[in-house]
Amino acid sequence: MSIGNSPEDDRNSPADDRPSIGRVLQQARIAAGLTVDEVSSSTRVRIPIVHAIEEDDFSRCGGDVYARGHIRTLARAVGLDPAALVDQYDAEHGGRPAPTPAAPLFEAERIRPEPRRPNWTAAMVAAIVAVVGFVGYTAFSGNDERSNGGTVAEGPAPSKKTTSPKPTKTKPAADPKPVPSESAIAGVPADKVTVILVADDKSWISVKGHDGKSIFDGFLEKGDKKTFQDDEKIELVLGNAGPIELWVNGKKIEDTFEEGAVERLSYSKGDPEAG
Known part of the structure; x- marks a missing residue:
């Protein structure tokens, strides 16, 4: 009492x-x-x-x-x-945390992968570099064509025609540079199991290969991204499955996991199917 x-x-x-x-x-x-x-x-x-x-x-x-x-x-x-x-x-222990802060948090997470200021800055820099490169290339090509034109008028036409395609051969070499995009995740090797994990919040994960040996055992912090591959099968244990985004063999898993829930998953080659 x-x-x-x-x-x-x-x-x-x-x-x-x-x-x-x-x-x-x-x-x-x-x-x-x-x-x-x-x-x-x-x-x-x-x-x-x-x-x-x-x-x-x-x-x-x-x-x-x-x-x-x-x-x-x-x-x-x-x-x-x-x-x-x-x-x-x-x-x-004081009850669950108030749900109101969660909306700004997840909104910030949705905005985080596409920050406007860094993207605009990168775009401006890329545009300036492209303009400078184009001007320099145009000036160089113009000078080269004028110099080649003078020699063609003075020398034999057949010998100079073999050199005229040279400037045109250099242009295709600069154009076909691949532009990285998020769709590149679909290009995973078909003969392997590829699993990609992206953490929206701190979560403990365990990853094992087909032989049962541990590939990874530890925490993913908020914003971390991990990629795992195996020849036959990958087994996962997600200690806090709610904030984990999961891609398997180039396809996003749309299952909704609960916050704090422990999920055990297994994937093999082909379409993603939970084991």
Whole structure:
């Protein structure tokens, strides 16, 4: 009983009698006959984090988003409804963040890949360089043609006709330079599996090849882009799947992943199909 509170106030605090999140998960795991190692293996949540969550220590999760995702994953693994535990976590940790800042954030993310000022600056510089190059090339070609014209009038016509095509041969060499574009992602090799990940927010990912060996295991920060290839198959685990944009074999995956959700995906050669 706290000082200044009546016995009725203490009896009217049902939240104090509610078991903690970690204790509920631990008891459900034991009742299901599972060890911490087995839960970690089935959920891909590391053993130290499973232990910490069962002791109600969420500091090792890396933030509220990851903590909610781990609670959902562990609850499903031991046969519990994750919604009640996530609500309890929100109630004990100040609730979910206000949704209003999310709109400016995602709007900024949509604008970020196409910043106007750098693009206009680059366009102006490119235009100036093109104009200067064209003027210089025109002047050089004009001088060359005038000099060639004088020699043609004085010398034999057949010998000079062989040299006249030289300026025209140089023009096609400068024109066919490829212009990079976002559609170049479609040019992935057909004999490999190509997976591209773009993170709109921080997310932990794990990537393995067809032989089961790890290709990448770590965090993608906001704005990071990673490309992975394998001869046969790529397996993915997305620790926070919501902010991840995914391309497989040159095609964007349109599945909508939940924020904080853990997704396990597998892709092989051909059209993208979740494994």
